[in-house]
Amino acid sequence: MKKLLIMFSVAAFGLMGCDDDSTSNNNNPAQGTLGGECYPNGTCNEGLECDENNVCIEEIIEQGKEGGPCYEDDTCDDTLVCFNDICRTAGGENGPCFEDNTCTGELECIVDTCTVTGETDTPCRLDGSCGAQLVCEEGTCRTDMDEDGYSEANDCDDYNYRIFPGTISQCTSDCAWGTQVCQNDGTFTTCSASTDCACTTPGELEEAECRFCGWGYQRCGEDYQWEMPLECYDSGSCLEGTIETESCGFCGTRTRMCGPDCEWLAWSECTGQGECQAGLQEYTTDDCTPLGYVRERECDSQCNWVDLGECTGDCLIQPRAGGTWTDGTPDFKDEVCIPAGPFYYGDDTDEFNDNNPMRIIYLSQFIIDKYEVSNDRYRECVDAGVCIAPTNINETTYFNTEKGNNPISGVTRQDALTFCNWDGGKTLPTEAQWEKAARGPYPRTNIRPWGDELPTCEMMNARECTGYIETPEPVDSYPLSVSYYGLFNIFGNISEYTLDTRTDDNSNYSLIPELNPFFNIAGATSFSSRDWGMSGVLRDQTRLTFRSTVSNNVRMIERGFRCGRYAFQGEINK
Structure with missing residues (x-):
């Protein structure tokens, strides 16, 4: 039986692929989905409603109403607008963008449509980012629990940020240590540890390699099978040749390699840095005229400044007006x-x-x-x-x-x-x-x-x-x-x-x-x-x-x- 032990990242490694030909034999729609059984409380998923047969069907919305079909003359009720033959709120979710390509709230304008972005299975934000524990893959935000930049579908272990495609980690058979590589399809290669554990003399001890450049004694068991070393001596900190990468500075990265003695070498310099700390907001006089005018800017998820408005010399905070003390006299706090x-x-x-x-x-x-x-x-x-x-x-x-x-x-x-x-x-x-x-x-x-x-x-x-x-x-x-x-x-x-x-x-x-x-x-x-x-x-x-x-x-x-x-x-x- 193979057991995964400690994971470390490596440089480029030859990978073997395998196809996933698993299929589902369940052809019945899931509860709450289109054509499926309604939930016990008589409801269905968003956009669906429960009919008299307890089956989820498409929700029927009146003509001219929000989400319903437009009238024949391409109009809708109240302030709604006809957008792709459906009545929508301008600037609202699934509605048309405003003329300046903006939307209300945190919605973003994607292909002329106000869209929820940055959430699970929604389009990525315009700056290419997604919310916490999500990653942008092929334009869509996918789950990334360990935030290592790979979605759970493409990550061999989405709860360990050290494991992602291209990394090598140690593994064991019942009697030996070996390595395995995380492949691009999110699966590991076969562990290299020997599965031939047969021995001839119960009680015999043999020196064997273990962990990181370590050694130990393994014993031939009463079942004529070599056991794992009971204790590993002189083990280092890492697997020789592996490379570890971590974040540094403003969205930069640095790397270090595991040396021949299975100890980490020094970190490289931080490279690929941006201009600022992601999420920071401030006012700046940069590129403002006349001198002294300011504008607000925000540091985006790639650690680059994004201007949030025009330069202005006006007071952006209202000066405090004076009041009175309890006896009615001025407090002079103006x-x-x-x-x-x-x-x-x-x-x-x-x-x-x-x-x-x-x-x-x-x-x-x-x-x-x-x-x-x-x-x-x-x-x-x-x-x-x-x-x-x-x-x-x-x-x-x-x-x-x-x-x-x-x-x-x-x-x-x-x-x-x-x-x-x-x-x-x-x-x-x-x-x-x-x-x-x-x-x-x-x-x-x-x-x-x-x-x-x-x-x-x-x-x-x-x-x-x-x-x-x-x-x-x-x-x-x-x-x-x-x-x-x-x-x-x-x-x-x-x-x-x-x-x-x-x-x-x-x-x-x-x-x-x-x-x-x-x-x-x-x-x-x-x-x-x-x-x-x-x-x-x-x-x-x-x-x-x-x-x-x-x-x-x-x-x-x-x-x-x-x-x-x-x-x-x-x-x-x-």
Whole structure:
């Protein structure tokens, strides 16, 4: 009797074929099928119905109805259309495709017909793929339980991914080891193990080969038949000359060969890789014009990118509208959409030399808080057990219950990141995003949100206006200084944390990227903060292009933040 033991794949091997001439003598239709007996509950398979004789016949559908014949003038009821003489729903299953060759839901347009694809015994999807544990063979999805790329009809063992046509595996007779090959028709060749097990002296021991380059003693039994070796010594890991293949990278493969000592040699390099991880979806600026526009793309089953739409600069997420607290007062959670496009970044006339030259930069669409994060908003995060409350009462108005609408201060940049992530998976705006939100789009070159005019005490919270006492004002203060995009207090009140690290790499604006600049230098301990805040003065040096440096854990009364995010779901690939 032959027994299959361990399976391994090999390179090309001469195969022997055999014909399957088995036939069925059962000519009676199966229960539930056309002409067969109805099921006990009086039903049949889809498209059939049970007649008065308990036999399944073709379902009779009224003329003009879904699935029924068309009227003589090739019309149907309601919104149905006459398609191949049958009334169908346009875009629906078995109905005609829309003019752009699309269908509803997950149906795909196959030969002008909306068709279920990717399921068992249905056409393969347009990208050549099928669902889980299925394989596309000759245009049809077939069962492939071990997902080795061969259907159960063509696989010698559809539950072992190492076994498929062309692979060799070990097998045994009652007394010896041998090999067998999986053929293209899904059957094994005859096992090469000797079936001549006769011996002459019961109890005699003889050395024999076993497993992978191993050896052992086999015993002559009382029935004058050699037994299998009781124990195999020095066996390796694989069958000499066999080749094993596995997936690697993005839809790539690599191989290794079993050496003469029955041990695996090193893997080859990964070859045949695609561009991406199958199933991944993202937004990209690749090949989009104007610069900064994005489009969505998906990585298909062959690990290649497929565009899912046109490039756009619009916000693909609706900015959050503000609401009210339980007492009816505003919660100041409003967000603002900043469309994609260019703006002037930097300042050629500032006395400082870390924000020049002014140049055109392109940003993808993003969303930013209309107001600085208030004490009450931050308190929600603290009460949720996520954020840490300020620790120094002299560096914040957080503990004054009458100052709930004041901007949160006395928190670190890391605290700000924690809050933004809690508040809907957001983060801090980049320096470039912050400056565009403050200045406005190209071709504006203003050095303050409203223009170039010097600020007044009616336009910003500056120490000259408060007797040089640094005291934050409510986040909706100073409506005269609202920015082009409608942001409050992006000039004055408090200095705001940003996402960028601050190093020499981003001090010369002529060296920064033209598209979506962002600096995140590993190991950096200094970060950018924007705006003078309440430390500003009513003089020319107070500009929206001003930059300062802050560590990740500093706490000051004049530093707070607002949150931002890209205006689409997921990450962006530049």
